[in-house]
Amino acid sequence: MSKETELVRNKAKELLEDGDVELVVGYEEGTYPSRTTPLFADTLEKAERLIWNPFCVNSLPKLLSKGHFEDKLAVFVKGCDSRTVIRLLQDNQLDRDEVIVLGIPCNGNVDLDKIKDKVDITTIIEVEVTNNGVNVKTEGSTEELSREEALYDKCLDCRFPNPVIADEVIGNEVSELPKNKNKDDEVASLANKSVAEKNEFWEAHFERCLRCYACRNACSACTCRDCLFDRDERSTWLAKGKTLSDNEAFHITRAFHVAGRCVDCGECERVCPVGIPVQKLNRKISLDMDNLFGIGEIATSEDDIDNPPPLGTFLTEDPEEFM
Amino acid sequence: MKRIGVFVCWCGSNIAGTVDVEKLSEEIGKMPNVAYSCNYKYTCSEPGQEMIKDAIKEHNLNRIVVAACSPRMHEPTFRKTLAGAGLNPYLLVMANLREQCSWVHHDEEKATEKSIALVRRAVQKAEFAVPLEPTTDSVTGRAMVVGAGIAGIQAALDLADSGHEVVVVEKEPTVGGRMAQLDKTFPTLDCSICILAPKMVDVSGHPNIKLYTNAEVDKLDGYVGNFTATIRKKARSVDEEECIGCGICWEKCPNSVPNKFDMGLGDRSAIYIPFPQAVPSVPVIDRDNCRYYETGKCGICQKLCPKDAVDFEQEDTFVEEEIGAVVVATGYDLYDPTRYPEYNYDKYEDIITGLHLERIMNASGPTDGKVKRPSDGKKPEHVTFIQCVGSRDSQKGHEYCSGVCCMYTAKHATYLKEHYDIDSSVFYMDVRAFKKGYEEFYRRTTDQFEADYLRGRVSRVYGEGDKLIVKGEDSMLGEQVTLETDMVVLATAVEAKPDARKVAQTMGVSYDESFFMTEAHPKLRPVETNAAGVFLAGACQGPKDIPETVAQASGAAAKAINLISKDEIENDPLIANCDTSRCSGCLRCIPVCPYSAVTEEEVTEWNHGEEVTRTAVNVNESLCAGCGTCSAACRSGAMNLRGFSNEQILAEVEAICL
Known part of the structure; x- marks a missing residue:
């Protein structure tokens, strides 16, 4: 049992035992040790199944949106997940008093898809992620991989390894992560391409969209009770058909629906089963927000909860070039 | 079953001159759910409105599209027509062919094509039109x-x-x-x-x-x-109820500051009334210039006040x-002429504005109505007026004409000659004297009172000895002119x-x-x-x-x-409405509402066999002005503007774009 797993279990048991919460939301092992799945622990027995390792990637706070739970609960969050908590609080989808946020600093999550050709992922016993690389220990051997080779793309340019909101932080703070990638440069170079090239780029991606809505479901900013893409109102331009035109409309509409509220957690892109770089669209809008309103990174501290999102407010000194 | 009637108006030749109205009504008539389509020369006329009423009855129409002018012009007219025919007035949709098509295009073929798109939009909107009823409110009289x-x-x-x-x-x-x-x-x-x-x-x-x-x-x-x-x-620092306006306070006040009312030409005390006829005749203490507020000492006004009305602590x-x-x-306010450095307004005391001259000529002004130069108190023999200082000048001032300066300058020139025998020269751009009695007045100024009007701009004003030199042009003669004058009056622009x-x-x-x-x-x-x-x-x-x-x-x-005077007024029913089943309670609509019409509310509903209470919002029908900001801010589409519902707007966009 890793040190983190022990800390997580002890914390969960302590909270349940003291009656501070009715439920602790964390991760448990899936089909094999390298797979994880969310666990809703409402008993001490279940809390014994909690784990913490570099495979704990799914963002948990989205599962807590208002209306799902009535009891006081605790949730484990990484840096990226903690910004989701702020998004939900700002959107009034979570009561701050009803949730205990347990933060765990993170060095990066391992992408099984990236390493499955190098190691037998069913035999992984333990993984250690450091600033220098990723050591994957299997039943037979230990594989030393670079961060680029083993981690999710979103973790290679992580700016928030430590939780930005937490009632308690478990484990040691991560000082600074190496920047193995610069997604803003990637977005900028894509944006600088010609319209035809951009069209070609996106069409190739949108053509493959399955309309599974995993991106939407994972998104911390998507908390409508009744998503407009699920409605049966007569509409030809927001139709459900899996055609290039409808897919394009879906992705662009969704990007604008979360504009100014995206916390850049990268879950949309991670959960996409066909690898559409969805986050690039959102990131472009975030960079535009920065240009227009000087509001670049949002939801970076608990104080941000009371700051309205840039498109949800109006200031007399706002630029009005469009008028 | 929607039975839409479409009435295309010629608006005389305003629309029919550019749009093929016959083709338009024919094309629109082919649209599904359009039960009747026609065109008419003046739809807003009485026979035009009767035609609509008759068609409603004859063709059993239940949605009406009028393709005519701006809804700001005739929407109320046609709403009444619908009501007269027994239809809910909000089942009307207008297409603005005049302002948005015929007036702005010349190519008939293309204008007709565009008009078809515009009317198609209105027909699609009408498909989703629903009857609306206004609510009423009491009125504070x-x-x-x-x-x-x-x-x-x-x-x-x-x-x-x-x-x-x-x-x-x-x-x-x-x-x-x-x-x-x-x-x-x-x-x-x-x-x-x-x-x-x-x-x-x-x-x-x-x-x-x-x-x-x-x-x-x-x-x-x-x-x-x-x-x-x-x-x-x-805070006035004087009790309005107690003060009898006897004036002892402002007479005895030891401080003296430039009088703003006299454009700084004379002085007043720190406790003052702006001018003798002031209403109410109750003084006020200018705290920035009062000894008591500066040093904590003095208080003469308080000591002398027979009614004990001076209250330094007033808040x-x-x-x-x-x-x-x-x-x-x-x-309004007046333009600051220092923005024209060539006029040297801030350098020479005898370069003043029209309002300064008003105070100088006024019997209760700083000079008791005697026209004197601010610099040396001498009576000027010749005054030069410069018009359009800040008006009609998009570079340094305002693009607009201030409208009053031509006449007040003429008034000044007339009055100076008539009462003080002072000669005037006036540099002007155009004389605008178009109202009742104005042209006649201006004529008297030039003919009877011999004001010398020079059409042209002034390039520089500067002092030489105790005179002012005005350099400008007389564009009528095409000459440069140099005038020696005693006082220069700038006709400064009216501004917000x-x-x-x-x-x-x-x-x-x-x-x-x-x-x-x-x-x-x-x-x-x-x-x-x-x-x-x-x-x-x-x-x-x-x-x-x-x-x-x-x-x-x-x-x-x-x-x-x-x-x-009314006991109650009808609220426009074109207001926002929240579908609480869709509202996710993010409350983003509340801060964006300029009318504070949206409020948070708890809704209780059954969810999987359990009673659940959650947050949503409610729109106050009286406060809502129907601006639609909340509806734009609502990402869930729960907020809908009646008469401009999301459904309608999407249908309109589709009709135009797809």
């Missing part, structure tokens, strides 16, 4: 007038005379405004204060008027018919007034007050690029604003002379009376 210059005074008196209570709020310590500063008025040369003072007294004594001077409106809440104004009564107080209508009459934007925002009124408040329609609704229940009077809406100001003030008062 009182009004508020903001600003008590001649505009505010006139509006207040008209309102009060109609039997309604009026709250008048004036920022300065006295009513009267700019007109009180003027000496004579054109074109009759009436003494300004002589005709104004009786009205000032009437305002203060009228049983229906509640006057707040030295006060400002901090906040205006509520909605048409039911406003609540929060008024800040600025700003707030009062709330319930009113049904507001007349904004906050007036520095706080006009703030006032407009407080009142919810829009303003133009020069910060003049905007009327609802430049021709047909000149005193109304886009904020229902708020009316405009005087120069806060744009430069105006006194007759026009008074006329507009009476117009604004009449409109306000029209509103507050």
